[in-house]
Amino acid sequence: MPRAGLHAHTITAAGAALADEIGFTELTMGRLAERLGVRAPSLYKHIAGQDDLNRRIAALAHAEIADAIGTATQGRAGRDALAAAAHALRDFALTHPGRYAATVGLTPTGPGDPVAIAALRGLGPFEAVLRGYDIAPEKMAHALRALRSVFHGFADLQATGGFQWSTDVGESFEWLIDLIDHGFRHTAEQVRPLDAVRFTERLPGADHRQVDGRPVLGHGVA
Amino acid sequence: MPRAGLHAHTITAAGAALADEIGFTELTMGRLAERLGVRAPSLYKHIAGQDDLNRRIAALAHAEIADAIGTATQGRAGRDALAAAAHALRDFALTHPGRYAATVGLTPTGPGDPVAIAALRGLGPFEAVLRGYDIAPEKMAHALRALRSVFHGFADLQATGGFQWSTDVGESFEWLIDLIDHGFRHTAEQVRPLDAVRFTERLPGADHRQVDGRPVLGHGVA
DNA sequence: CTCGTTGGCTAATCGTGATAGCTTTTAGCT
């Protein structure tokens, strides 16, 4: 019996492709092995188990998303960049639902976690988009979270069949981009009193390192 | 052996509570049965199976969310109503992570699906919030989807541990509310050409009934 | 050519969902 010549990277790619076809939750070691023309236990010679597989797929997806958004926003700014990034993310979620599903719900296990590192890389293009608006540096983290929330929310709802009315989804998406664009322009002009910055609530287990009184944006997922 | 006196409603409630404790994906027939002091097969006398259980929990959660947002927004309008609704939803997602997880990822099977009906009921309070802004009636569906995307996205990211930086999450949330509030005010003033309304893209399987050229907002999940 | 490592296989364990068929409780009726 000749060898199949598997590698962790091969398995991850095949798993991602299969997840896109049948859904992330339907991805099983047996099915993946069958797809690779191999028996299930053989996969364990290359990856540690299903959780490991899931994390590798998530890391791959994060990297791909970062690339997609990065290239889509090259040379654009303002609403153009915002729209390009939004479309790139949504297109990815719709074309690769399995991969996209892998990126949500997997808490990074620590600073060295490949998932965390890949997720961090995915933040870069979003920050670039925000640089096109007049946002105070200390508000950047808020704006980043807002961006992620908005576009993840839309992509997630659409990918999971959350939009059932006949109203055109693409048009709703454009409307949403306008909403955020206008919001960013308007909020940027706002002058809010300093005592609005409270820093009271803390997530248990979150990383709280600070330098010069500002959080270290070094790892984690924003 | 005396009877336990189970009912579909009892089982659903216990399942929701257990899901909140151990996580929705960890909810299992055996564990739920143990919690109820009964053997797993006994549950099948009242519910059809795990999928049925999941859907019942989702319907329950949708109803509870609708109630929470509805009461929170009573007598409020504009930014007040927006903030109240947003907080109500986020509080629910954080206090009842299991139930909240059940509400995402379950596509309604049809117009009569209890999940779809409950989800529809949950839209009411959101529409009420939007009435506080000057939004053209034909844009209401877009605004509704925008609202759902934004707050689902934030709640989902926070509930799944997506925010890892030290920046205060509550503050980011307030910032997001401001962003949307400003966006709604500004976009409402916008006058956009009619040909921007295209109605080209259609979701497969979606309900497309229309009356007077406008979609019937009768069922589905927006 | 030989040998150690590597990669795939079979067999087996364990946990979970689901179903079949049996038994007992319980409510209503005479």
Added chain:
DNA sequence: AGCTAAAAGCTATCACGATTAGCCAACGAG
């Protein structure tokens, strides 16, 4: 009070997926 039928639990059992142990063949270095 006793009878009866539906309802509600139980045991036994199967299917399937993840994972591990241990066997053996393929491959590359000397």
